[in-house]
Amino acid sequence: MLELKDITKSFGDTHVLNGISLAIGDGQIMSILGPSGGGKTTLLNIILGISQPTSGQIVYNGEDLTNVPMEKRGFNIVFQDYALFPNLNAYENITYGLKNNPGISTEKEIKEMISLLGLEEHLTKKIDELSGGQKQRVALARTLVMKPKLLLDEPLSALDGVIKESIKSKIKQIVNQYNLTTIMVTHDPEEACTMSDKVLILNQGRIAQFASPDDIIHHPASEFVRKFILHQLEVKRNNIYTLFNEDGSPAAKQPALAGQEA
Numbered sequence: 001m002l003e004l005k006d007i008t009k010s011f012g013d014t015h016v017l018n019g020i021s022l023a024i025g026d027g028q029i030m031s032i033l034g035p036s037g038g039g040k041t042t043l044l045n046i047i048l049g050i051s052q053p054t055s056g057q058i059v060y061n062g063e064d065l066t067n068v069p070m071e072k073r074g075f076n077i078v079f080q081d082y083a084l085f086p087n088l089n090a091y092e093n094i095t096y097g098l099k100n101n102p103g104i105s106t107e108k109e110i111k112e113m114i115s116l117l118g119l120e121e122h123l124t125k126k127i128d129e130l131s132g133g134q135k136q137r138v139a140l141a142r143t144l145v146m147k148p149k150l151l152l153d154e155p156l157s158a159l160d161g162v163i164k165e166s167i168k169s170k171i172k173q174i175v176n177q178y179n180l181t182t183i184m185v186t187h188d189p190e191e192a193c194t195m196s197d198k199v200l201i202l203n204q205g206r207i208a209q210f211a212s213p214d215d216i217i218h219h220p221a222s223e224f225v226r227k228f229i230l231h232q233l234e235v236k237r238n239n240i241y242t243l244f245n246e247d248g249s250p251a252a253k254q255p256a257l258a259g260q261e262a
């Protein structure tokens, strides 16, 4: 279990995070959602250990990690820009971290991860010969072969729809298979609510709501959550219904469609 206990973060007089307390169980996926500047990246950096909180504690399975350096926490992140080495091919990127830590993953486990992420045909390609989705899968494989205790992830938003859906289902499969606790930042309420056990909504450095997707949708904690999350989901739902005409009439009422019928 990962516990955050009353985390705060200030840069000079600017309070970026305030009173962040929550717990995530092993093998759970938590999404962090909220407006730009709300503190998502700052919180991710504090959990990873890139940045120190101003006050509060980070506790993992009962151990206080607040002052434990990043490399000793055993957490790992897929960076937003993937941070792959352009001079190495896909396979060399995936296994790079194992050079100095041989034995963390066996040859067989590396093969399994490559196959799970569908990267077999791309292993000898240079990074600039890969598509965005392939790069992301290489970055994910490189992180996962290091067997992190906790996976942090910020990059899904850069991908187009179909690729994103396929990577989402891969991540879910891996999280289940390896019981891997995962924290991901996203800008998309639909992604947060379909991927996660828990959603953390951050607004101006405070927890607007920390709950299951079901709770957030049926019991939004505030007007902000209602507007920010539910409104976006409802717009999406209405658009889809309009396209497929599943709630009765709206599609038929559209002039273009009515015209085609006539």
Ligand SMILES: Nc1ncnc2c1ncn2[C@@H]1O[C@H](COP(=O)(O)OP(=O)(O)O)[C@@H](O)[C@H]1O
Residues within 6 Å of the ligand: 011, 014, 016, 034, 035, 036, 037, 038, 039, 040, 041, 042, 043
């Ligand atoms: N190193 C820093 N120095 C000063 N202010 C910072 C620093 N890093 C982030 N901030 C401020 O903290 C706030 C939260 O930023 P961030 O965590 O990046 O938000 P998000 O990822 O939700 O967009 C912003 O107002 C940002 O300007």
Ligand SMILES: [Mg+2]
Residues within 6 Å of the ligand: 040, 041, 042
């Ligand atoms: Mg950010």
